[in-house]
Amino acid sequence: MQGAPPASSDDSLIGIAAPHVSPFGGWESYRDAYSALLPTYRDRTFVVLGTSHYGAPDRFGLTRKPYVTPFGEAITAAELVDELAEKAPGAVNMEDYCHAVEHSIEFQVLFLQYIFGPDIRILPILCGSFARSIYQGGKPEANAEVERFFGALGDLAARESNRLVWVLGIDMAHMGRRYGDSMTARANQGEMTEVAERDRVRIDRMNQSDAQGFWELVQENHDDLKWCGSAPIYTFLKAVPRARGQLHRYQQWNIDEQSVVSFAAIGFRSY
Numbered sequence: 001m002q003g004a005p006p007a008s009s010d011d012s013l014i015g016i017a018a019p020h021v022s023p024f025g026g027w028e029s030y031r032d033a034y035s036a037l038l039p040t041y042r043d044r045t046f047v048v049l050g051t052s053h054y055g056a057p058d059r060f061g062l063t064r065k066p067y068v069t070p071f072g073e074a075i076t077a078a079e080l081v082d083e084l085a086e087k088a089p090g091a092v093n094m095e096d097y098c099h100a101v102e103h104s105i106e107f108q109v110l111f112l113q114y115i116f117g118p119d120i121r122i123l124p125i126l127c128g129s130f131a132r133s134i135y136q137g138g139k140p141e142a143n144a145e146v147e148r149f150f151g152a153l154g155d156l157a158a159r160e161s162n163r164l165v166w167v168l169g170i171d172m173a174h175m176g177r178r179y180g181d182s183m184t185a186r187a188n189q190g191e192m193t194e195v196a197e198r199d200r201v202r203i204d205r206m207n208q209s210d211a212q213g214f215w216e217l218v219q220e221n222h223d224d225l226k227w228c229g230s231a232p233i234y235t236f237l238k239a240v241p242r243a244r245g246q247l248h249r250y251q252q253w254n255i256d257e258q259s260v261v262s263f264a265a266i267g268f269r270s271y
Contacts, residue, residue, distance in 0.1 A: 001114070004035030005248075011040055012269045014243060015166030015236070018111070019263035020051060020104035020229075025253040026263050032248045033265035034111045041165050045077050045121045046112055047157075049232035050104030050169040052095075052126035058143050060084070060235075061095030061126030067109045072118025074109055080123045080156065087152035090145035098126055104169040112167070125153075127231040134223050139215065140234060153239040166243075166268065168236055170229025172199055173252075176259030179226055185260040187252035192260055196252065198225060199262050207245030207266065211237035243268040 018033035019026035055061040062081050067074040085092045099105065105124045112120050130140040141147035157164065173195050176185030185192055198217075202225075205214035211234060218230045236243070248265040255261050 001031050001035065004031050007036050007038055011038055013037070013267055014162070014164070014240070014270050015168065015268040017168040017170055017233075017245070017264065017266040017268070018108060019171055020107050020169040021171050021253060021255070021261050021263055023107060025255065025261070026251065029249050029251050029263055029265040030111060033267070034115060036248070036267045037115060037165070042116045044163055044165045045080070045123055045160070046165050046167050047123045047125065048105045048108050048167045048169060049125050049127055049236055050102065050108065051171070051228045051232055052098060052128045053102060053104065053228070055095050055098045055126050055128045056093055057129045057131050058091070058140070058146055059093045059128040060088075060091055060149055061093050061098050061128065063094065063096050063099040063124060065096055065099070067099075067106065067122065067124065069106070069110055069113060069118075071110065071113040074113065075119055075121045077121055077123045083156065084149070084152050087155075088145065088149035091149035095126060099124060102126060108167050108169045125235075127235050130231050130234065133215070134219055137219070139212075140231075141238070150235065150238040153235070157239050166236060166240060168229070168232050170232050170263070172202075172225070172227050172229060172262040172264065174226040174228060174259070174261055178256055178259035184258045185254070187254050187260050192252055195225060195262065196250070200250065202227070203245075203247055203250070203264060203266070206233055206237065207247065209237055209241055209243055211241070240268075240270070242270045244271045
């Protein structure tokens with residue numbers, strides 16, 4: 001966190017997007033995302049939307065259990081978990097096991113605890129892939145259960161308003177041999193420069209809260225960029241449609257000698 005840019009003095013920030021890549025690979029983006037959070041956010045509930053790498057598609061994995069880290073025990077907002085489970089039961093799975101092994105939310109909890117102390121209050125939501133929509137067409141909310149969850153989360157967002165802070169634990173493109181591509185990927189070189197351009201177009205749609213435009217880009221070529229954060233992003237855009245983002249840092253990182261992951265630091269405000 002050393003060398004972080006100064007946070008804005010106003011409290012209009014409603015959320016951030018940070019990576020869930022290994023912290024030693026994405027530390028600059030983690031730093032730039034989390035440095036924007038003000039001390040006054042300490043008592044808010046952090047709604048953490050993470051990529052579900054192990055849970056069911058078209059489902060949202062919840063848990064009532066607390067997150068325990070070396071910093072201490074975070075508080076899970078069980079009443080909000082119950083509200084979502086009651087209003088959208090067909091879209092919700094209680095996925096304690098997935099939460100126990102999933103890093104996309106765990107890393108966000110660590111950074112939040114580092115800043116605000118161990119007993120932060122969180123609403124952790126694992127967002128399952130919208131693979132059917134990507135490969136067969138249509139919007140994710142063509143699934144009535146997914147649409148019901150979007151509505152329930154949107155109602156919660158409108159009611160709780162500035163008592164919430166949204167945290168997206170997302171990575172973006174996954175390119176190279178590790179991810180099934182024939183090419184050897186090198187960060188910011190060769191074909192990865194085109195990937196960066198395509199990433200930035202998607203980021204621009206996200207920052208403009210253009211959910212439809214963003215998802216149409218994801219659907220192109222059945223998401224050949226393999227953005228594992230697309231489901232949490234789309235969920236956020238549907239639940240908080242007035243959010244507008246600002247890109248603070250975009251990065252590519254060689255996770256091995258032949259493969260690259262991209263990610264970013266983004267801040268969101270409401271307009």
